[in-house]
Amino acid sequence: MKNYTEQQIIIGCQQQNPRFQKALVELYSGTLMAISLRYARDESAAKDILQDALIKILRAIPEYQEQGSFKAWMKRIVINTALKQLDKSSFKNELYTIEDLPDQSVQPEVYNSMAAAELMELIKSIPEHYRTIFNLHAIEGYSHREISQLLHIEESTSRSQLTRARHMLRKLLLNHETIKMRI
Amino acid sequence: MNQEFEKYARQELDQFEVPIDTEALWLNIEPIVQPKKDNRRIIWFFFSGLLIGAVAISLFFNRSKINVIESTDTSIITTTNSSQTLAAADPSSPVAPEVILQKDGIKQQTDHTPIKETNNQAKKQSTLYTSRPGAITEKAGFKSSVQSTDTELNNAEKLKDDAIVLAGVSKGLNVENDNVIPKKPTETGSSLVGIIEDSEEENDRGISKVLITENEMIPNRWEQALIPFSSFLSPVESDKRFASATDVIEGIKARNNAEMLATKEKAMAEAKAAAAKNKSKKRRGSFLNDIQFGLGLYGGISRSTTELDPRGVQNTEYELLRVNSEKQLETLHAGLNALIVSEQNLYLRTGVEYTRIGSLFSRSSERVETDSVPGIVEIQINQVTGDTNFIEGNLLRTKTTRYIKKSYNYFHLVDVPIILGYNFGSEPLTFGVEAGIYANIMIKSKGEIFREDGDFYDKGEDPNGWYKNNLGISPFIGCNVSYHLNDNLRIHFSPGFRFPSVFSTSTNPLQERHANLGVQAGVRYIFDNY
Numbered sequence: 122m123k124n125y126t127e128q129q130i131i132i133g134c135q136q137q138n139p140r141f142q143k144a145l146v147e148l149y150s151g152t153l154m155a156i157s158l159r160y161a162r163d164e165s166a167a168k169d170i171l172q173d174a175l176i177k178i179l180r181a182i183p184e185y186q187e188q189g190s191f192k193a194w195m196k197r198i199v200i201n202t203a204l205k206q207l208d209k210s211s212f213k214n215e216l217y218t219i220e221d222l223p224d225q226s227v228q229p230e231v232y233n234s235m236a237a238a239e240l241m242e243l244i245k246s247i248p249e250h251y252r253t254i255f256n257l258h259a260i261e262g263y264s265h266r267e268i269s270q271l272l273h274i275e276e277s278t279s280r281s282q283l284t285r286a287r288h289m290l291r292k293l294l295l296n297h298e299t300i301k302m303r304i
Numbered sequence: 305m306n307q308e309f310e311k312y313a314r315q316e317l318d319q320f321e322v323p324i325d326t327e328a329l330w331l332n333i334e335p336i337v338q339p340k341k342d343n344r345r346i347i348w349f350f351f352s353g354l355l356i357g358a359v360a361i362s363l364f365f366n367r368s369k370i371n372v373i374e375s376t377d378t379s380i381i382t383t384t385n386s387s388q389t390l391a392a393a394d395p396s397s398p399v400a401p402e403v404i405l406q407k408d409g410i411k412q413q414t415d416h417t418p419i420k421e422t423n424n425q426a427k428k429q430s431t432l433y434t435s436r437p438g439a440i441t442e443k444a445g446f447k448s449s450v451q452s453t454d455t456e457l458n459n460a461e462k463l464k465d466d467a468i469v470l471a472g473v474s475k476g477l478n479v480e481n482d483n484v485i486p487k488k489p490t491e492t493g494s495s496l497v498g499i500i501e502d503s504e505e506e507n508d509r510g511i512s513k514v515l516i517t518e519n520e521m522i523p524n525r526w527e528q529a530l531i532p533f534s535s536f537l538s539p540v541e542s543d544k545r546f547a548s549a550t551d552v553i554e555g556i557k558a559r560n561n562a563e564m565l566a567t568k569e570k571a572m573a574e575a576k577a578a579a580a581k582n583k584s585k586k587r588r589g590s591f592l593n594d595i596q597f598g599l600g601l602y603g604g605i606s607r608s609t610t611e612l613d614p615r616g617v618q619n620t621e622y623e624l625l626r627v628n629s630e631k632q633l634e635t636l637h638a639g640l641n642a643l644i645v646s647e648q649n650l651y652l653r654t655g656v657e658y659t660r661i662g663s664l665f666s667r668s669s670e671r672v673e674t675d676s677v678p679g680i681v682e683i684q685i686n687q688v689t690g691d692t693n694f695i696e697g698n699l700l701r702t703k704t705t706r707y708i709k710k711s712y713n714y715f716h717l718v719d720v721p722i723i724l725g726y727n728f729g730s731e732p733l734t735f736g737v738e739a740g741i742y743a744n745i746m747i748k749s750k751g752e753i754f755r756e757d758g759d760f761y762d763k764g765e766d767p768n769g770w771y772k773n774n775l776g777i778s779p780f781i782g783c784n785v786s787y788h789l790n791d792n793l794r795i796h797f798s799p800g801f802r803f804p805s806v807f808s809t810s811t812n813p814l815q816e817r818h819a820n821l822g823v824q825a826g827v828r829y830i831f832d833n834y
Contacts, residue, residue, distance in 0.1 A: 137338070146326050150326045159317070171329070175333055227309065229308055
């Protein structure tokens, strides 16, 4: 594969040139697959999401306005595609209060040595709806308002589910720390 | 903890990439995102190429030998004034023709007088015998009927007892021009368009002939090659020709479903193949990743220059005979190319090429027939009384028939070009220079040429082994201009020169060499990275 610049790929794809379309797929598939995996149930579903997202990207690219990062634009498409495939009923309008949960700190040493793959596994181990909100807010940087619009839920639900997700992750990290100390 | 952990997770996951088989993924995506018109364009090119090839092949195979017969008719009519008499009508004349005049029906005789057949181009002479008009003469493998439709001819037939069948070459005739009244020429042959030439020939007996030469009759080759359009139209039953709208929609749906299914299956198969290819590609290393492969289809036309080299002084006359009887025609090329293109814009071109070198071999002969028709041969005017006396008799008429036989000679060559080239310029227009060799696999000769003794030599059978079966290697240089229709498809126009090759063996009295200068044009499809 030739080393095309991002600009060349964008222009080439806007002209529907298959060489540049293929270059886009080759260059960005790994990154977009990682995003897809964060939202999908399993690898097979992640591949489906990625394929659908890439088709959307290649079809939508002629209308792409070069405002902001191209990568961020593609990420948004992958996330939107993944969210459409989620079972929205799992996002119940449930409320958890902070008081319900014990506050226990986790030392940075516990997670600092964790590789991205391990972090992925850790995040994937929490229930899908908590994970989705955690990913959207903590990793992608969406606000609760945006999340509520994307998932058609209340903002408060988004907040409480994020809290729940954090709590679960903290527990998992503490368990991880305990196992690590035992070793 | 929350913020720090999330910040760390964000950083790590943002850079995280999961390895994926992009080749298989692209194979799934490509049929969906690629507009179908691109495929159609390739198909159009392919079928256009096929059509052009089919027409060229059809033209080539339908271009059979053509025999052309030209006929020249000469009519003579003379008048005299009181002081003159027609020499031909009087057998006692000191310049009487070299045949015996039979009169008054006492003895019917057709004089078969030898005439000279003059071969204009080959300077070959032979003798043949002719009879009265309407007779059929056969010589040298071709046959012609001398037809006379003129009224005078019919009259001459009736008055055959008085007829003179006179044969002789026109050069023996002479005339006094002032007394000559050219007569309407006799129609001969088929529906050819005639051109009256300015030439007149005269003899010393007051007889003149006017040559009427007809155009060369060359059948239209396109007519032979083209199949009438109507033959493509087959009768279709009415119930099969029309379908209801519902049927059409159902048909389209069914077809779409089938296409989708086929596309899916194809994509799966291709994905597997791509995965296998990827594995082997990794094994092969980076060199092959930097080159591209291409396939091309092309045709061309060139001018073949022929050099005939006499091996001895005694062959100069034979060389002249060959040069005068053979006319070089266009040379046609068609071939399939395979290309390897490197990242440095160097390319190696090979494949297989068919070349047909054509020439026209022509020889002609002329037959002159002379007979007589009844008419006024003398007008006597009494200058005192003013009385006019018309004396009737036989008038001489000369008919010249010219035969031209033309046949096409061919060399059929199959070569493998091995050409190295370099491309420069930027898309969509690139230029290139190339050089290499043409390795001849096979050469086949067809047609006829003159032998040294003036007879014909069949090149196809080649009984004396005059021609080679293989030319060996010929150097080639050329250049090209390519227009990139898209990333894969290019059309090119490539002038080139193939250096002379010796076609003849040492047994051939003349050394025959051919070189070609011409152009080729075609289409090339460059595949994406291997």
